[in-house]
Amino acid sequence: MAEVSAPLEQFVVKPLVSLHIGSIDISYTNAALLMTIVVAAVMLLLVGGTRRGALVPGRLQSLAELSYEFVAGMIRENVGTEGIVFFPLIFSIFMFVLFSNFLGLIPYSFTVTGQIVVTFSLSIFVFLLVTVVAFARHGVHFFSFFFPPGAPVFMAPVLVPIEIISYLSRPVSLSIRLFANMMAGHTMMAVFAGFTITLGIFGFLPIAINVAMFALEIIVCALQAYVFTILTCLYLRDAIHLH
Amino acid sequence: MDPTSAKMIGAGLAAIGVAGAGVGIGNIFATLVSSIARNPAARDQVFGIGMLGFALTEAVALYALLIAFLVLYAV
Numbered sequence: 001m002a003e004v005s006a007p008l009e010q011f012v013v014k015p016l017v018s019l020h021i022g023s024i025d026i027s028y029t030n031a032a033l034l035m036t037i038v039v040a041a042v043m044l045l046l047v048g049g050t051r052r053g054a055l056v057p058g059r060l061q062s063l064a065e066l067s068y069e070f071v072a073g074m075i076r077e078n079v080g081t082e083g084i085v086f087f088p089l090i091f092s093i094f095m096f097v098l099f100s101n102f103l104g105l106i107p108y109s110f111t112v113t114g115q116i117v118v119t120f121s122l123s124i125f126v127f128l129l130v131t132v133v134a135f136a137r138h139g140v141h142f143f144s145f146f147f148p149p150g151a152p153v154f155m156a157p158v159l160v161p162i163e164i165i166s167y168l169s170r171p172v173s174l175s176i177r178l179f180a181n182m183m184a185g186h187t188m189m190a191v192f193a194g195f196t197i198t199l200g201i202f203g204f205l206p207i208a209i210n211v212a213m214f215a216l217e218i219i220v221c222a223l224q225a226y227v228f229t230i231l232t233c234l235y236l237r238d239a240i241h242l243h
Numbered sequence: 244m245d246p247t248s249a250k251m252i253g254a255g256l257a258a259i260g261v262a263g264a265g266v267g268i269g270n271i272f273a274t275l276v277s278s279i280a281r282n283p284a285a286r287d288q289v290f291g292i293g294m295l296g297f298a299l300t301e302a303v304a305l306y307a308l309l310i311a312f313l314v315l316y317a318v
Contacts, residue, residue: 008316177302184305187312223298230295 007190011114011183031118034110038099046095067095071229078233079240086236089129093122094229097178101221104182105214113224114182116175123174126232134239145242174231181224185217254315260307267300 015027049064057065071091075083097113104111112118134142146163147156192213195206275293279286 007312176306177299180305180309181302184308184312187316188308191312220298220301223294224302227295227298227302 006194007187010186010190030110031112031115034100034103034112038096038103038112041099042095074230075233078230079237082240083233083236090229090232093232094225097228098222098225101182101225104186105217105221111182111186113178114186116179119175119179120171123171126174126235127171130235130239133236137240138242145238170235174228178224178228181220185220189213189217250314250318254311257307257311257314261304264300264304267303268297271296271300
């Protein structure tokens with residue numbers, strides 16, 4: 001089954017530098033390498049772009065300013081002005097997800113966001129943060145979030161469990177959405193690339209489909225980074241304003 | 244039934260779920276087109292929300308596709 005299992009081979013985490021402390025494996029893997037590259041690229045764009053601080057921005061500076069303005073506007077619109085204290089966090093999440101999505105598109109590189117462990121750690125962090133913020137803001141009053149205002153009281157036994165389940169499933173849906181998009185997209189491209197070899201002379205057809213799919217993937221990469229960030233914003237708004 | 248053909252059939256069954264997401268995405272864009280046609284001034288606001296809806300619905304299609312791929316290649 002060697003050639004059949006090939007489409008998922010791109011998601012295998014391989015250790016590049018083997019490191020072990022006791023029984024804990026802290027090897028420097030290809031995933032860790034890609035994450036380092038992502039952080040370095042984001043730093044290069046932002047630090048290098050804003051270093052000169054020209055009044056009339058150059059190409060790099062306008063890119064840095066554009067991404068800043070985009071995320072700041074998103075927070076202002078969806079969370080409100082008091083959400084701007086969370087700007088550094090949300091901006092980091094957005095840039096990290098966007099860059100790892102895009103760098104994963106380069107052939108023979110590695111998609112960090114195609115690993116459920118990465119997306120789930122991101123989303124469980126967001127979930128815990130949002131819950132802590134909500135408790136810090138509203139205290140015990142936070143529990144009224146699980147009962148929609150204006151609903152008749154006798155509906156509470158039905159509504160409250162549903163609301164609690166939907167609240168608890170947030171980190172799961174947030175992480176699986178990003179993970180499934182990245183993984184299914186990359187697997188689909190690998191499967192079509194496999195058809196190119198098996199079809200022989202008609203191999204140009206899968207290649208044409210793959211080119212179109214690559215264009216779709218570029219849109220999806222940007223869109224999923226946006227969706228992840230905007231859902232973080234919406235959760236934060238729920239935490240700050242409750243209903 | 245041997246495991247390989249069971250796998251194929253299972254993956255095919257898992258991919259049926261994509262149909263629902265197809266209906267959903269069609270619905271989103273149909274509504275987007277008609278709302279922009281009714282009120283062209285609202286285009287910028289509506290387009291962003293439409294794209295968000297598209298991404299959220301497409302993710303559901305990819306859940307089904309993911310299961311199909313996992314059945315085919317990973318199990």
